[in-house]
Amino acid sequence: MSRPNPPAPSSGQGFWEKFAKLDRRIIFGFIFLALALPLFFTIRQPIPVSPEGKAYYQAIENLPAGSKVLLSFDFDPPSSPELQPMAEATFKQLFTKNCKLVVIGLWPQGPQQAERALASALRDPQFSDKKLEYGVNYANLGFMAGDEVVIQKMNSDIPSTFPSDYKGNATSSLPIMQGVKNYKNFDFIINFSSGFVGTREWVQFCVDRSGAKMIAGNTAVQAPENYPYYRSGQLKGLLAGMKGAAEYETVSNQPGKGLTFMGSQSVAHLIVMLFVILGNIAYFVSGRKR
Amino acid sequence: MPDMVSITIAGFLTLGIMSFVYKDNPIYKLCESVFIGVSAGYWFVSIFYQSMLPQLTDKIGLTGELTDSALAYYRQTGRLASGQWFNLIAAGLGIMMLLRLLPKIGWISRWPLAFVIGSIAGLRLIGELQTNIMKQVKESILPLWAPQYIDGSLNLGSSIGHSLTNFVLVVGILTGVIYFFFSKEHKGVFGGAAKVGIWFLMVTFGAAFGLTVMSRMSLLIGRIDFLLRDWLHWLG
Amino acid sequence: MRREIPLFITSVVGLIFIVRFFIPHEPFFSLENVSASWIQVIKAFAIWLGILNLLKVSLDKIYKKEKGWGYSGIIIFSFLAISVAGFFFPLWESRSSDDSYIEHARKFQYPGTSFDWFYSYVYAPLSSTMFATLAFFIASASFRAFRARSFQATLLLLAGFVVMLGSVPIGNVLFAWLPQGWQVSNIADWVRNYPQVAGQRAIQIGIALGIISTSLRLILGIERAHLGGEG
Numbered sequence: 001m002s003r004p005n006p007p008a009p010s011s012g013q014g015f016w017e018k019f020a021k022l023d024r025r026i027i028f029g030f031i032f033l034a035l036a037l038p039l040f041f042t043i044r045q046p047i048p049v050s051p052e053g054k055a056y057y058q059a060i061e062n063l064p065a066g067s068k069v070l071l072s073f074d075f076d077p078p079s080s081p082e083l084q085p086m087a088e089a090t091f092k093q094l095f096t097k098n099c100k101l102v103v104i105g106l107w108p109q110g111p112q113q114a115e116r117a118l119a120s121a122l123r124d125p126q127f128s129d130k131k132l133e134y135g136v137n138y139a140n141l142g143f144m145a146g147d148e149v150v151i152q153k154m155n156s157d158i159p160s161t162f163p164s165d166y167k168g169n170a171t172s173s174l175p176i177m178q179g180v181k182n183y184k185n186f187d188f189i190i191n192f193s194s195g196f197v198g199t200r201e202w203v204q205f206c207v208d209r210s211g212a213k214m215i216a217g218n219t220a221v222q223a224p225e226n227y228p229y230y231r232s233g234q235l236k237g238l239l240a241g242m243k244g245a246a247e248y249e250t251v252s253n254q255p256g257k258g259l260t261f262m263g264s265q266s267v268a269h270l271i272v273m274l275f276v277i278l279g280n281i282a283y284f285v286s287g288r289k290r
Numbered sequence: 291m292p293d294m295v296s297i298t299i300a301g302f303l304t305l306g307i308m309s310f311v312y313k314d315n316p317i318y319k320l321c322e323s324v325f326i327g328v329s330a331g332y333w334f335v336s337i338f339y340q341s342m343l344p345q346l347t348d349k350i351g352l353t354g355e356l357t358d359s360a361l362a363y364y365r366q367t368g369r370l371a372s373g374q375w376f377n378l379i380a381a382g383l384g385i386m387m388l389l390r391l392l393p394k395i396g397w398i399s400r401w402p403l404a405f406v407i408g409s410i411a412g413l414r415l416i417g418e419l420q421t422n423i424m425k426q427v428k429e430s431i432l433p434l435w436a437p438q439y440i441d442g443s444l445n446l447g448s449s450i451g452h453s454l455t456n457f458v459l460v461v462g463i464l465t466g467v468i469y470f471f472f473s474k475e476h477k478g479v480f481g482g483a484a485k486v487g488i489w490f491l492m493v494t495f496g497a498a499f500g501l502t503v504m505s506r507m508s509l510l511i512g513r514i515d516f517l518l519r520d521w522l523h524w525l526g
Numbered sequence: 527m528r529r530e531i532p533l534f535i536t537s538v539v540g541l542i543f544i545v546r547f548f549i550p551h552e553p554f555f556s557l558e559n560v561s562a563s564w565i566q567v568i569k570a571f572a573i574w575l576g577i578l579n580l581l582k583v584s585l586d587k588i589y590k591k592e593k594g595w596g597y598s599g600i601i602i603f604s605f606l607a608i609s610v611a612g613f614f615f616p617l618w619e620s621r622s623s624d625d626s627y628i629e630h631a632r633k634f635q636y637p638g639t640s641f642d643w644f645y646s647y648v649y650a651p652l653s654s655t656m657f658a659t660l661a662f663f664i665a666s667a668s669f670r671a672f673r674a675r676s677f678q679a680t681l682l683l684l685a686g687f688v689v690m691l692g693s694v695p696i697g698n699v700l701f702a703w704l705p706q707g708w709q710v711s712n713i714a715d716w717v718r719n720y721p722q723v724a725g726q727r728a729i730q731i732g733i734a735l736g737i738i739s740t741s742l743r744l745i746l747g748i749e750r751a752h753l754g755g756e757g
Binding site for chain 1: 421504514
């Protein structure tokens with residue numbers, strides 16, 4: 001993984017030729033400062049909300065009160081700066097609508113990340129008088145190995161696919177799982193994912209086979225491959241990366257880390273663009289001199 | 291363990307990994323080795339409790355229909371429920387998979403592997419056809435003139451906008467697919483269409499690059515926030 | 527027989543999953559469910575196989591005292607530390623007297639357990655930071671390698687810039703002089719939803735055709751690479 005630094009420029013070279021060979025650790029320093037310094041200031045910028053972000057929020061808002069929702073957490077800690085804020089805000093919007101939530105994970109870290117998001121949402125004072133109870137209002141069925149085979153099997157038998165929950169209780173003993181056999185017993189499906197297995201597999205083996213309605217929150221790296229599904233209506237809404245989290249927090253009026261980090265994100269993007277432009281100037285100027 | 295001690299450990303591990311950006315060093319290698327070992331252990335334990343134990347001990351019946359947990363049943367009756375043996379075949383196949391570690395009898399692992407490969411092939415053949423070809427092609431057949439009406443009268447500006455958008459989508463998909471057809475030489479009209487396809491693919495890759503930069507920066511913002519806020523308490 | 531039986535299994539299981547799509551009734555319904563249950567267990571053991579292989583390689587390195595064997599020792603030690611926390615610590619961590627050992631052990635990831643401590647303060651920071659350092663390298667690589675040498679490269683660069691600017695609020699602030707509806711964020715939304723989708727669909731159709739042909743070859747037994755070379 002480690003690349004040697006380029007050879008030091010000789011004194012006979014011009015400024016741009018030397019600049020083209022800039023030590024990468026200087027670039028690293030600029031990036032660190034670009035991300036760290038804005039965190040010390042409260043920067044409030046208007047966040048433009050994309051059509052797919054609005055659609056995500058509206059899809060949940062249009063759910064009848066008391067709907068049963070299946071949430072799949074398919075990500076690990078590295079993706080949590082992007083997906084955790086989305087998940088927390090989603091839980092809050094769903095609890096506001098008195099929805100019943102069943103959480104599963106196709107990545108082993110997913111259910112643990114879900115527990116953290118649930119704990120954060122439940123700490124919100126607006127839900128303290130709702131007396132939300134595990135097993136009645138929400139449940140976490142934990143992780144199951146098998147990737148797309150798990151998604152496919154849930155088309156026919158969810159209790160058999162997840163025989164016990166996160167705590168080891170039999171799934172069939174949970175009140176929220178009474179009468180639940182397959183996807184048709186859920187009103188809506190929400191997927192948070194950052195790779196394989198993720199949204200693509202959920203669309204293939206759940207949405208297209210059972211006709212379920214689904215929205216997704218993705219990392220910005222994964223989002224481009226799922227835009228075709230949003231455009232074709234297979235996904236009813238899509239949040240992409242930290243910007244998606246900030247959009248969702250804006251439109252649902254639940255400020256969180258997504259909005260807090262957008263200042264750093266803005267500066268970082270400008271710094272990267274500046275370096276690319278300067279790199280191109282150095283390339284063309286030193287190219288002309290040769 | 292007190293919170294601050296735990297967070298300090300996490301902070302030092304974070305800095306240990308970040309030290310690699312200065313240069314490769316023994317502290318980074320130590321943290322990397324800890325990461326590999328802890329990752330392996332995490333998956334090892336999680337898979338056992340969350341996948342193997344439920345699938346092998348909690349189910350009753352030939353097709354897994356549940357009436358009670360096998361553990362509760364065993365505690366009550368002192369024996370395994372009927373039909374549990376069916377799941378033991380799965381355990382046998384799993385152990386055959388582990389025999390891959392022994393070179394002399396590693397060939398036995400081909401049997402359970404064949405199950406997995408067969409399932410993926412069967413699922414993907416239909417899944418890709420249905421989701422990524424038929425549905426996507428259907429949604430790509432769009433009218434090149436898409437009139438928009440407001441209160442019964444044609445809105446020309448909006449109609450031109452929608453039509454151009456549809457045109458971009460149809461031309462982009464068609465020329466992109468033409469580019470990937472390498473059985474015919476890219477010459478003449480065909481070559482021209484492939485060239486237009488490359489332009490659309492460049493826009494796709496450019497957008498992917500922009501989103502990738504956003505994603506990577508987000509990850510680093512999370513870590514810096516942890517260091518400055520949770521560990522050093524320099525942020526409010 | 528070492529190759530024929532696995533080929534037969536691949537074909538039969540593949541066909542079960544295909545036929546079940548068209549005939550969702552018995553016996554294919556039950557056959558698919560049973561196959562899927564078995565495959566869930568096999569995949570769990572396959573993950574264990576990878577982990578045990580890692581331990582085997584590390585132990586080999588320590589035994590032969592190869593270069594860097596100390597780090598292999600750290601891998602083994604870290605693995606054992608978290609495994610002990612997950613498998614054995616439930617013995618000591620408080621539990622209600624009604625719970626059997628197994629019932630209590632299955633709450634191994636509860637907040638407050640030793641396993642959860644490893645996850646929160648060792649695994650999560652290490653894995654997050656590993657991926658976070660990519661931000662530094664993507665910036666450095668962009669500076670060195672991203673050159674507008676041709677029309678196509680310039681198109682890529684411009685699309686990247688539009689999406690990067692449109693994804694952050696400062697883009698609209700810097701280009702506030704653009705008319706309403708033509709802001710950078712609107713242009714970025716349009717690029718992501720239309721030309722980008724066109725290219726992605728073309729790529730996905732190409733990939734899907736490749737996957738379908740490979741799946742067909744696997745089910746028909748023409749593709750045998752998954753069986754390995756010997757025996």
